[in-house]
Amino acid sequence: MRKLALICVVMVLAFLPPPLLGEVDSALLQDSVTVDLPEPPAPPGNVTATDNPNDNGRAIRVTWELSADDTTGMKNVIGYRINRAEARDAADSLWTEASDILPSGTTEFIHSGDGEEDGPDYFAKNYDFYYRVHALTADTFSVSAVVGPVQAKDNWYNTGVTFVLLFVALFIILTVTFVRIARKGKELYIRPLAGIEAVDEAIGRATEMGKPTLYILGLGSAADIATIASFAILSRVAKKVAEYQTPLLVPCYEPFVMTVAQDTVRAAYMDAGRPDDYDEDSVYFVTSSQFAYVAGVMGTMIREKPATNFYLGMFHAESLLLAETGAMIGSIQIAGTDQIAQLPFFVVACDYTLIGEELYAASVYLSREPVLLGTIKAQDWAKAVVVGTILAGLLARLLVDLDFIKTVFEVSV
Amino acid sequence: MKRQLPLMLVFLLGAFMIIQYFVPAQASLDAYEFILDWMIIIGIFAMALGIWSLMRVSWHKIKRRSHDWQYAALTLAGLFIMVLFGFEPIGGGLKSYLWLQFYEFVMVPVLATIFSLLAFFMASAAYRAFRARSLLAAVLLGSAMVLMFRVLPLGPLSDPINELAGWILVVPNLAAKRAILIGVGLGMVATSLKVILGIERSYLGRD
Amino acid sequence: MATGNGNRKSPSNAVKIILVIVAVVFLISWISKATTGMADSTWLNIRDGFLITFAAFLTLSIFSFLYNDNPFYKFAEHLYVGVSAAYWMCLGFWSIIVGNFVPHASKTLSTFFKVPFQEYSWFYYVAFAFGVILLMRLLPKAGWIARWPLAVIIGTTAGFNLSRYLHSDFMSQVGNTFQPLFVDWQGAGHFFSNLSLAADGQLVMSAGNWIVVVGVLCGLVYFFFSKEHKGMFGAASRLGIWILMITFGASFGYTVMGRISLLVGRITFLFDDWLSIL
Incomplete structure (x- = not known):
C-alpha cells in the first residue's frame, strides 16, 4: 500500500512543471528517483575512417574494435552509433548522427549518401570529415577518439571486378588469336547443327509449295544480343529466299528492330542480285503490345499458311502460342532463343530448336566466313x-580444402 | 563513309561502355545514365517509324482492295481513335474516361484471353510430344508429368511425386540452367565483341 | 474452288445467318445487362451494359480462333492491333518525350505540357537530333544517315552487355558450381541416414551436388561447336542433352497450372461478370 502511494506521488511529481518541482522537498526526490550514475562502457578502440573503395565518392568506411564491454567485460553494450562532424574539436551539438543504432558486435559501417545537393542524403565529396563512434548501453554511452580528416573520393577503377577485367582480356585475346588463325586460311571444324542444316531444305519446301517464309525476330530490342544474332541469320535466310524467289514475311514487334530488319533484308536481296524483288511491305511493324502482336501474327499464319516459320530471338509467353499455331498449320519450324523458360515450348512444338548459345553460333554456321568461325x-x-x-576447383577443394578458385568467380560489385 | 562512320560509332561507344563498367566514379555513372536516356529518346522516334509502317501496310491493303481490306480499315480506325483519346487537347489524355475504357474493355479482355489460350495450346503441345515417340521426347514428357502430377491428390503416391518434383527442380534443373547460362554468357560476350570490332555487321545493311 | 472464291468476295448465306444470330444474342445480352444494371441512371446502365457485353464479345471472338480463323477473330485481332499500337505510342510520347525530354529542353514546353522544368542539358538535344536523323529513313536518298542512331544504340548495348553478362551469366554461374562434393563428412552412419529426396540427408545432398557438377560439365560439352561429338565427348554431350530435356519437361510441367488459372480467370469473367450465373 505504501509502495503504491509512493509510486502515485512520484508520477504526480513527474508531471508537474519544473518551477513547481523546485519547491518540492528535495530529500524526497533524492530518495525515490535518483539512482547512481551508471558506469559507461569501455569506448570502441582503434577507430579508422577511410574513403569507401570502388564507388562514386559518396561514402566513407568507418571501422572500429569492439568495446571491451561488448560480449566481454560488463557485457552491457547494446550497440554502436557513428557521429560525424566537420571539425575535430567541434562542439557536441555540431556532431551529426551518421548511422542508426548498429547492433552490438558490429565493427564496420559504410556511411553513404548521394550527390543531390539539396537532398536529405547529400554527401560532399573531397571534403574533410571527422568521425567518432559511440558504444551504447541501455542507459549511458562512451565515445571513441575522433578520427579524421577523411575525404570521400571518386574512384576510377573498381578493384572488386578485376577478375572480370581479366576474363574480358582473356576473351579478347582468344578471339583475336583465332580470327587471325582463321584469316590465314586454316580449316576450322564445326560440328553439324541440325536446325541450321534444315534451313535450306525448309526454304526449298516453301518454294515448292509456293508459300511464304515467316521470320519472327521475337520481342527483344535491336540491342539485345539474341536479336542481333537473329539479324545475322535473317540476312542469310533472306538471301536464300531471294534466290529461291519465295515471298518473305517479317512482322515486327519493336519498331527499331523493324528498321534494322528492313535494311538487313534489302541488303540480302541486293546480295542475291534481286534488288527489285524486295517488297518494302514484307518487313512490317505490327504493334509493341505483346499479345496484340501475337494475335496479329497468329492471324497472319492461319491466313497465309507459311510453309516455313523461323522464331529466332528473344521470346516470352508468346513462344508456345506462335509455335503451336505454326505446328497446327503444318509449317516446318525452326526456333531458337536464349530465354531458358521458353525453350521447352519450342522444343515441343518446333521441328528444330537452337538452344541458347546455338542461336548465337547459327549465323556463323550459315555464313561459314573464316573470321566468324574463329x-x-x-x-x-x-x-x-x-x-x-571447375574440375581443378573441385579437386582443390576435395584434396586440400582450397577455396581460392571459387573466390575468383565471386566478384563483388 | 556510309558504313565507316556507324562502325566507328559502334566501336567507340561499345569500348566506352566496356570501360565504364570498371569505373565507379561519378562522371562515369552520369555518362552512363545520359546514354540510357539517349537510347530511350531515340527509341521513341523509332516508334513513329513503326506506326508509319503499320499505317502504310494497312493503307496499301485498303487501296488495293486486297483480301480482308475491311479489317485493315478497322486497324486504322482503332489506331486513330485511340491516338485521339490519348491526345490531351482532344481526348483528354491518358487519364481520360474514354482512354481508360478502351484499355479496360478492349485491351485487357483480349490480352487476357489470348494469354489464356495457352492452356489449350499446352495440352496440344503435350500431345505432340507424346506422339513424337522419341526417347528424348519421352524424357521430357516424363519429367513434365512428374511436375504436373505433383498438384493432384494421388493418395499414397502424392508424397513421393512431390519429393521427386522438388528434387528435379533443385538438382537437374539447376545443372541444365547453369550450363545454358554459362554458354549464353559466353555467346553474348562473343557476339558483343564481334559487333564492337565490326566483325558482325549484317545489321547495318549495305552501302 | 469456285465456291471458295465466291466466299471471298461476298459472305455465303450461312455466314450471314451466323453473323445475324451472334448480333442478336449480344444485343439481347446488352439489353438485359442494361435493364438489370445497378448504376444510378439508365444511361449509365446502358453504357456499362455495352462495355461488359463488348468485352465478352471480344473474349469469345478470340476463343473462336481455337476452332479456326473467322470474321470474329479477325475483328478482335485487327481492332486490338490498332488500339494497342496507339496505346504504346501515346504512352511513349507522354512518358518519354514529355516526361524525359521536355523537362531538360524547354521551359515553354514544360509549362505547356504541365511538367516541372528541371534543367537545360544539351545532351538531350543531341538525343533528339539522333531521333530526327532516324526519321530520315523515310527519305529515299538520305536513308543511310539513319544508321547513326542505330549505331549509337547497338554499340552502347554491345559494350554494356559484354562486361555485365560476363559477370552475371558467366562468372557467377561458374562460381556457384563449386559445391562441396562431400557435404561435411561425419562418418558413414551419418552419411547414409535420412535418404528421402526431399530431406537434406548427407548422401542425398552430396549426390545432388555431384549431379549438378556432372550436369553442368556435360551441358557445356554439348555446347562445344568445334569438336566432333564422338566417343567420350559424344557420350558426355548426350548426357548433357538428357539433362536439358529433363529440365525442359520440368519447366513445361511447372507452367501448366499457371496457364490453367489464366483460363479459369477468363471463364469466371464470362460466367460471372457477364452472364452472372456463377
Missing part, C-alpha cells in the same frame, strides 16, 4: 577453360 573457336576455348577450372 570467334566460335574462341568461345569453345573459353568453355574449355571453364570446364578445366
Whole structure:
C-alpha cells in the first residue's frame, strides 16, 4: 500500500512543471528517483575512417574494435552509433548522427549518401570529415577518439571486378588469336547443327509449295544480343529466299528492330542480285503490345499458311502460342532463343530448336566466313577453360580444402 | 563513309561502355545514365517509324482492295481513335474516361484471353510430344508429368511425386540452367565483341 | 474452288445467318445487362451494359480462333492491333518525350505540357537530333544517315552487355558450381541416414551436388561447336542433352497450372461478370 502511494506521488511529481518541482522537498526526490550514475562502457578502440573503395565518392568506411564491454567485460553494450562532424574539436551539438543504432558486435559501417545537393542524403565529396563512434548501453554511452580528416573520393577503377577485367582480356585475346588463325586460311571444324542444316531444305519446301517464309525476330530490342544474332541469320535466310524467289514475311514487334530488319533484308536481296524483288511491305511493324502482336501474327499464319516459320530471338509467353499455331498449320519450324523458360515450348512444338548459345553460333554456321568461325573457336576455348577450372576447383577443394578458385568467380560489385 | 562512320560509332561507344563498367566514379555513372536516356529518346522516334509502317501496310491493303481490306480499315480506325483519346487537347489524355475504357474493355479482355489460350495450346503441345515417340521426347514428357502430377491428390503416391518434383527442380534443373547460362554468357560476350570490332555487321545493311 | 472464291468476295448465306444470330444474342445480352444494371441512371446502365457485353464479345471472338480463323477473330485481332499500337505510342510520347525530354529542353514546353522544368542539358538535344536523323529513313536518298542512331544504340548495348553478362551469366554461374562434393563428412552412419529426396540427408545432398557438377560439365560439352561429338565427348554431350530435356519437361510441367488459372480467370469473367450465373 505504501509502495503504491509512493509510486502515485512520484508520477504526480513527474508531471508537474519544473518551477513547481523546485519547491518540492528535495530529500524526497533524492530518495525515490535518483539512482547512481551508471558506469559507461569501455569506448570502441582503434577507430579508422577511410574513403569507401570502388564507388562514386559518396561514402566513407568507418571501422572500429569492439568495446571491451561488448560480449566481454560488463557485457552491457547494446550497440554502436557513428557521429560525424566537420571539425575535430567541434562542439557536441555540431556532431551529426551518421548511422542508426548498429547492433552490438558490429565493427564496420559504410556511411553513404548521394550527390543531390539539396537532398536529405547529400554527401560532399573531397571534403574533410571527422568521425567518432559511440558504444551504447541501455542507459549511458562512451565515445571513441575522433578520427579524421577523411575525404570521400571518386574512384576510377573498381578493384572488386578485376577478375572480370581479366576474363574480358582473356576473351579478347582468344578471339583475336583465332580470327587471325582463321584469316590465314586454316580449316576450322564445326560440328553439324541440325536446325541450321534444315534451313535450306525448309526454304526449298516453301518454294515448292509456293508459300511464304515467316521470320519472327521475337520481342527483344535491336540491342539485345539474341536479336542481333537473329539479324545475322535473317540476312542469310533472306538471301536464300531471294534466290529461291519465295515471298518473305517479317512482322515486327519493336519498331527499331523493324528498321534494322528492313535494311538487313534489302541488303540480302541486293546480295542475291534481286534488288527489285524486295517488297518494302514484307518487313512490317505490327504493334509493341505483346499479345496484340501475337494475335496479329497468329492471324497472319492461319491466313497465309507459311510453309516455313523461323522464331529466332528473344521470346516470352508468346513462344508456345506462335509455335503451336505454326505446328497446327503444318509449317516446318525452326526456333531458337536464349530465354531458358521458353525453350521447352519450342522444343515441343518446333521441328528444330537452337538452344541458347546455338542461336548465337547459327549465323556463323550459315555464313561459314573464316573470321566468324574463329570467334566460335574462341568461345569453345573459353568453355574449355571453364570446364578445366571447375574440375581443378573441385579437386582443390576435395584434396586440400582450397577455396581460392571459387573466390575468383565471386566478384563483388 | 556510309558504313565507316556507324562502325566507328559502334566501336567507340561499345569500348566506352566496356570501360565504364570498371569505373565507379561519378562522371562515369552520369555518362552512363545520359546514354540510357539517349537510347530511350531515340527509341521513341523509332516508334513513329513503326506506326508509319503499320499505317502504310494497312493503307496499301485498303487501296488495293486486297483480301480482308475491311479489317485493315478497322486497324486504322482503332489506331486513330485511340491516338485521339490519348491526345490531351482532344481526348483528354491518358487519364481520360474514354482512354481508360478502351484499355479496360478492349485491351485487357483480349490480352487476357489470348494469354489464356495457352492452356489449350499446352495440352496440344503435350500431345505432340507424346506422339513424337522419341526417347528424348519421352524424357521430357516424363519429367513434365512428374511436375504436373505433383498438384493432384494421388493418395499414397502424392508424397513421393512431390519429393521427386522438388528434387528435379533443385538438382537437374539447376545443372541444365547453369550450363545454358554459362554458354549464353559466353555467346553474348562473343557476339558483343564481334559487333564492337565490326566483325558482325549484317545489321547495318549495305552501302 | 469456285465456291471458295465466291466466299471471298461476298459472305455465303450461312455466314450471314451466323453473323445475324451472334448480333442478336449480344444485343439481347446488352439489353438485359442494361435493364438489370445497378448504376444510378439508365444511361449509365446502358453504357456499362455495352462495355461488359463488348468485352465478352471480344473474349469469345478470340476463343473462336481455337476452332479456326473467322470474321470474329479477325475483328478482335485487327481492332486490338490498332488500339494497342496507339496505346504504346501515346504512352511513349507522354512518358518519354514529355516526361524525359521536355523537362531538360524547354521551359515553354514544360509549362505547356504541365511538367516541372528541371534543367537545360544539351545532351538531350543531341538525343533528339539522333531521333530526327532516324526519321530520315523515310527519305529515299538520305536513308543511310539513319544508321547513326542505330549505331549509337547497338554499340552502347554491345559494350554494356559484354562486361555485365560476363559477370552475371558467366562468372557467377561458374562460381556457384563449386559445391562441396562431400557435404561435411561425419562418418558413414551419418552419411547414409535420412535418404528421402526431399530431406537434406548427407548422401542425398552430396549426390545432388555431384549431379549438378556432372550436369553442368556435360551441358557445356554439348555446347562445344568445334569438336566432333564422338566417343567420350559424344557420350558426355548426350548426357548433357538428357539433362536439358529433363529440365525442359520440368519447366513445361511447372507452367501448366499457371496457364490453367489464366483460363479459369477468363471463364469466371464470362460466367460471372457477364452472364452472372456463377
